[in-house]
Amino acid sequence: MVDTPIIETRKLTRLFKETRAVDALDLTIQPGELFGLVGPDGAGKTSTLRLLAGLLNITEGSASVAGYDLATQAETIKSKIGYMAQEFSLYAKLSVIENLLFFAELYDVNTNQQKERTEKLLSFAGLTEFKNRRALHLSGGMQKKLALACTLIHQPPILLLDEPTTGVDPVSRREFWNILTELHLEGTTILVSTPYMDEADRCSRVGLMYEGKLVKCAPPRQIRAEIKGELVEIHSDHWRDASDLISSLSGVLEIQTYGEALHILVDDGKKRLHQIKKALKKENISYQSARIAPTRMEEAFISLIRQMDGAN
Numbered sequence: 001m002v003d004t005p006i007i008e009t010r011k012l013t014r015l016f017k018e019t020r021a022v023d024a025l026d027l028t029i030q031p032g033e034l035f036g037l038v039g040p041d042g043a044g045k046t047s048t049l050r051l052l053a054g055l056l057n058i059t060e061g062s063a064s065v066a067g068y069d070l071a072t073q074a075e076t077i078k079s080k081i082g083y084m085a086q087e088f089s090l091y092a093k094l095s096v097i098e099n100l101l102f103f104a105e106l107y108d109v110n111t112n113q114q115k116e117r118t119e120k121l122l123s124f125a126g127l128t129e130f131k132n133r134r135a136l137h138l139s140g141g142m143q144k145k146l147a148l149a150c151t152l153i154h155q156p157p158i159l160l161l162d163e164p165t166t167g168v169d170p171v172s173r174r175e176f177w178n179i180l181t182e183l184h185l186e187g188t189t190i191l192v193s194t195p196y197m198d199e200a201d202r203c204s205r206v207g208l209m210y211e212g213k214l215v216k217c218a219p220p221r222q223i224r225a226e227i228k229g230e231l232v233e234i235h236s237d238h239w240r241d242a243s244d245l246i247s248s249l250s251g252v253l254e255i256q257t258y259g260e261a262l263h264i265l266v267d268d269g270k271k272r273l274h275q276i277k278k279a280l281k282k283e284n285i286s287y288q289s290a291r292i293a294p295t296r297m298e299e300a301f302i303s304l305i306r307q308m309d310g311a312n
Contacts, residue, residue, distance in 0.1 A: 004067070006031040006158060006189050007052060011061035014047050021047040023212030024061065029191060031157075034184040036203030037193040038301060043209040045193040046086070049160045052191070053083040066158060079107070082156040086163050088147035092136035096127050096146055099135055100153060107154035121149040125179065141172020148179065159183070161192040165199070177202060197297035208301065210308050220297055227300045229253045230269035232276060234262040236287035245283055246276055256302050263299055 007029040014022040022044045029035050037045050050056045052065055054074030063070040066080040090099055100118045109117060122128040125145040130138065135146060144164060151159065161180075165173040177199060184190055192203070200206045201220045208216040208223075216223065236242045239260045246264055247255055251272045254265040266272035269292040277290050 003030050005029060005064075006033075006067075007063075007065050007191065009052075009061065009063040012048075012051065012058065012063050013060035014044075014051055014056055015059045020212045022051060025212070025214055027207065027214060027217075029189065031189055032184070032187045034180070034190045034202070034204045035192070036200040036206045037191065037209060038195070038197070038200050038206060039209035040305060042211075044212040045209055046162055047212075048209070049083070049162045049191065049193060053081060053160050054078055055083070079154065080156055081158045081160055082151035082154070083160045084147055084151045084162065084164055086166060088144075088150075090135040090143060090147060090150070093134060095132050095134055096122070096138070097131040099146060099150055103150040103153045109154055117153060117155070121152060124182075125149045126175065139172070141168040141175065144168055144172065144176055145179070148176070152183075157187075157189060159188060159190045159192070161190065163193050163195060166195065173199075197301055200301075201297045206297070208304060210305065215308060216304060223300050223304075224295050224297060227265070227295050227303055229265040229267050230272075231293045231295045231299060232264040232266055232269060232273050233289070233291055233293040234264065234276065234280075234287055235260060235289045236262070236280075236285065238285050238287075241283075242280060242285050242287065245279055245285065249275060249279060251275070254303060254306070256299060263293075265295075265299070265303070 005028045009025050009027045012022055012025040013020065025048060039045055047056065051058060052063065054070060054077050058071055065077045068077045070077065091102065094102060097118060100121060101114060104114045122131055125148065127146060130142065135143060138146060165176050180190060194200055203220065205217060205219050206223060207214050234242060237260060239262055243255055243262055246252055251267045252264060253267060256263040273290060273292055280287055
């Protein structure tokens with residue numbers, strides 16, 4: 001028996017004047033799923049999350065969240081979701097515990113439950129020893145964790161998180177995602193937008209948005225498997241010269257640049273690695289390392305976007 005989707009959109013559209021920020025979006029998310037939404041800036045990710053949170057009016061199409069119609073029951077939906085915007089509005093002059101209690105009051109959490117829930121969330125987010133510190137004096141990563149704790153205070157079954165780890169250090173990102181993973185294992189449905197492909201790789205499924213449309217939706221492993229060719233990675237101080245040379249070689253499908261590293265998609269990894277090293281040596285272009293590497297979500301994402309740009 002197939003579960004009834006907890007989030008479902010049909011031809012969901014949002015116009016801003018002449019711009020179709022969300023363009024006929026068909027999306028289905030099952031209960032307990034951890035769904036990642038990725039795409040370049042302006043792809044429509046934030047608008048989609050704001051529509052699902054009932055913060056924007058629908059221009060065309062329909063959507064339901066937790067069984068409620070967004071067009072007619074948006075206020076009812078708000079008690080079922082926890083929405084965390086990119087810039088979550090914590091109260092800087094309030095302490096950690098005061099922020100939690102404020103949001104508990106805002107979401108009408110029973111007074112008898114507030115103490116238990118705040119203590120549990122402080123422990124869950126690793127903020128117990130900082131509960132009396134003002135939000136203004138928390139690190140960026142701790143502010144994000146406090147924002148998530150405030151979002152969770154009314155125990156919503158659905159989380160809508162808009163790039164929640166943008167601008168925080170790698171350690172804080174990892175800690176934040178450890179918390180999300182625990183919530184996911186407990187059965188919370190999570191829809192998260194992210195610019196980080198390693199985060200997208202941790203999701204059950206990933207949806208790639210481009211110009212307001214959902215152009216790809218599949219588990220990360222399937223998306224990586226669809227990328228053409230194998231990956232050769234070259235590190236060179238002369239990466240521009242190396243890129244110009246390698247692009248002219250046979251069997252090279254695509255070159256992506258990551259700082260001084262070149263990620264080269266080729267038809268045959270072993271064969272082309274030998275060919276590339278030979279060509280670089282012949283032209284006296286030095287390199288620090290050259291190897292066959294596993295493809296990541298990042299390469300797949302960039303390749304898909306380039307395909308979309310080429311089709312337009």
